Amino acid sequence: MIAFAPGIDPKEIEITVDRGLLSLSGERRSDPSQGQQGGQTNTYAQERFTGRFRRVISLPEDADPGKVEAKFRDGVLHVTVAKKESSKPRQISVS
Amino acid sequence: MSDNTNVTRTNQTSNVTRTVQKENMPRAALAPAVDIAEGASGITLFADMPGVSKERLTIQVEGDNLTIEGQAQVDVPENIELLHSEVRSPYFRRSFTLSRDLDPAKIEATLRNGVLQLHIPKSEEARPKRIDVKVA
Numbered sequence: 001m002i003a004f005a006p007g008i009d010p011k012e013i014e015i016t017v018d019r020g021l022l023s024l025s026g027e028r029r030s031d032p033s034q035g036q037q038g039g040q041t042n043t044y045a046q047e048r049f050t051g052r053f054r055r056v057i058s059l060p061e062d063a064d065p066g067k068v069e070a071k072f073r074d075g076v077l078h079v080t081v082a083k084k085e086s087s088k089p090r091q092i093s094v095s
Numbered sequence: 096m097s098d099n100t101n102v103t104r105t106n107q108t109s110n111v112t113r114t115v116q117k118e119n120m121p122r123a124a125l126a127p128a129v130d131i132a133e134g135a136s137g138i139t140l141f142a143d144m145p146g147v148s149k150e151r152l153t154i155q156v157e158g159d160n161l162t163i164e165g166q167a168q169v170d171v172p173e174n175i176e177l178l179h180s181e182v183r184s185p186y187f188r189r190s191f192t193l194s195r196d197l198d199p200a201k202i203e204a205t206l207r208n209g210v211l212q213l214h215i216p217k218s219e220e221a222r223p224k225r226i227d228v229k230v231a
Contacts, residue, residue, distance in 0.1 A: 002169050004145035006209030047128040048143055075145035075209015076169060 001057065006075035007048070013072070015079060017065040022081065025054040124164070124188035127211075135223060137216035138197060144187050145209035152206060154213070156199040163211060164188040196220075 003024060005013065013026040030050045059065070059081060067082035130141040144152070146167030155162045167184045171177070193199055198218040205212045 002171070004209070006143040006145040007141075008208060010208070042133040044131040044133065044138075046130050048130045048141060049128070072208075074148050074206075075143070076167075078170075 001079040001081070003055070003077045003079070004075065005072070005077045008075070010072040010077075013070075013077060015068065015070055017059070017068055017081075020059050020061070020063070020065075021056050022059050022068070022079070023054065023056045024077070024079070025052065027052045123186065125185040126189045127163075127187045129189065137214060140191075140211075140213040140215070142187075142189065142211045142213075143209065144206075144211050146184060147187060147206070147209065147211075149206050152211065154202070154204055154211075156193070156202065159193045159195065159199075160190055161193050161199070161202075161213075161215075162188065162190045163213070165211075 001022070005026070005028075008026055008028050013024065016023050016025075028050050062083050063081045064084045065081075069080045069082075071078040071080075127142040127144050129143075132139050142163060144163075144165050144167065146169050147165035148168070151168065152163070152165035155164075165187050167187065169184050193215065196217050197215045199215065201216045203214045
């Protein structure tokens with residue numbers, strides 16, 4: 001699973017798996033360097049989202065909640081959920 | 096007969112112009128969301144460009160025109176089949192017109208967690224100055 005999460009500290013992203021639901025949540029705060037210039041600041045555009053976000057995705061039945069990996073690079077979050085061993089295709093040899 | 100040949104010829108030329116236009120046309124681009132704030136020292140611009148690495152980002156100043164563009168790259172493992180897709184690898188581009196009070200030679204850019212931050216300082220002449228009054 002890949003999600004765009006620009007400007008979010010990777011430590012602030014919460015990923016939980018509960019009964020087949022994968023939930024991502026976190027908060028994007030306005031940049032600390034913003035409005036730090038002292039004196040009066042005029043804002044010309046404020047299009048970027050700030051605040052809390054949450055997204056819940058239901059996982060397929062064969063997903064293994066014990067094997068979730070998450071990576072974060074360049075504002076993109078990659079979450080990998082492994083499949084259960086038992087659901088992987090297996091070849092049964094005929095003896 | 097001559098009519099027919101004429102028709103095909105015009106078709107051909109229109110095809111040619113169409114392909115030429117396609118090459119010249121800018122790529123379909125997504126405008127990144129931005130925050131722009133002006134302080135005493137200059138303008139600070141934040142742009143959301145997730146998936147764009149430093150190498151694929153270009154910032155250009157031409158005259159009073161500032162353009163930021165970058166290709167987002169989302170690495171999808173090869174053996175994966177997409178079940179649902181909302182995010183592709185977008186091409187981000189946005190242009191801004193700079194005020195003459197700004198000094199485009201001194202733009203500072205930083206890219207962190209997919210957010211581009213540009214600081215464009217005001218030129219010396221345009222900065223607010225405080226003039227001390229001397230008491231004679």
